[in-house]
Amino acid sequence: MRGVKLRRLLVIASVSGIALMLTGCSGSNGSTASGCNEIAIASIGPTTGLDNGSGRPPRDAAELAVREYNAKHPDCPVGLLTYDTQGIPENASNLADGIAADTRIVGVVGPTFSGETAAMMPAFEDAGLPVITGSATNPTLSQQGWKTFHRIVGNDATQGPAAAVYITSELGSKRVAVIDDTGLYGKSIGDLTATSLVQLGATVALRTTVDPESVDYSAAVSALIGADADAIYFGGVSAPGARLVRQIRDAGITAPFIGGDGINSGDFVTGSGGAAVGARFTCP
CATH class of the missing domain: 3.40.50.2300 (Response regulator)
Structure with missing residues (x-):
């Protein structure tokens, strides 16, 4: 897990709107035939359910960012894993440990809402998994001492x-x-x-x-x-x-x-x- 945390900390995140550009090539375990690590970012939020209109735009933006990045770096592509919370904190909490434990995931776009963010952040912080949300605006989220939580909007x-x-x-x-x-x-x-x-x-x-x-x-x-x-x-x-x-x-x-x-x-x-x-x- 120490190696996974280090790799996550070495992710280069460039934020423009909600776009992330991630790089990570090496010859370590889990690499592809080209010598590039198999890495992905996770998009988290409601993509179904009554509030899916709030979760789909950041998911679509992440898809676009990954597609554009991969077009420029075909030898070291980044994957995108989408997790649907339906905007329910309990659903988010149930997903958190699995996402944090997935060594392919080096960063998170989301979560969309404050409640689901609060439910997931303890697991992500423990795993050293960087999080960038463009919509979770509750002020207390930035007051928990979490070093991996980032927000690109006001609160x-x-x-x-x-x-x-x-x-x-x-x-x-x-x-x-x-x-x-x-x-x-x-x-x-x-x-x-x-x-x-x-x-x-x-x-x-x-x-x-x-x-x-x-x-x-x-x-x-x-x-x-x-x-x-x-x-x-x-x-x-x-x-x-x-x-x-x-x-x-x-x-x-x-x-x-x-x-x-x-x-x-x-x-x-x-x-x-x-x-x-x-x-x-x-x-x-």
Whole structure:
């Protein structure tokens, strides 16, 4: 394992968007006939399930980067191994040990979401496996002492306050409902936004959650009606966000709907049945 960790640390990662260029030729065990190590990168995230729209773009970008790299280095190609978490931390956790133990894998693109990243990082850190995520924005991920965790976007400690500034300054909202989907990402960005709203003089008229596994958000919608909010902030990912905004609009609530980068997905638009028109979101 010491040799595997050293080889992983010697990977040359060049990030442009989410592209990785990896090299590693030697005559050590596990090499091909040409004397080049059999190496691969792992792409991790939801490629099926309700939130696959968030996981497919980074997977596709990794495929493109590997294809372009291999075209220039045919004598020492890099493989790509795709792991589908369906956006569920438990699924990610079950995959982590196998990925960490696979000596072909020298780096990870992903994971997509904060919850699955938190579930997998202990195994990856122990194995010395470098990770680069372009979307897991929970601030605590970079506060665990993990030396192999890297993030190429800003985190929710800036995104939440920025949303609050937009809601109060640009929209002029005074009473804001904050709803999250109970996930690590959703709850964190919801809390950060709510705290910033209060600091900016707004009232958090409602602070509640929705179950991402449920399809009935009538309780949250009823609470919204009673809260008389002039803006709605949602912390969470696309599938529950789409269901929530659809049911809000079906109830006749017209207050602006704002979310974080978790709803920056075609799945949010298509899943809302047209109710996403006019929705806003931040993106770090």
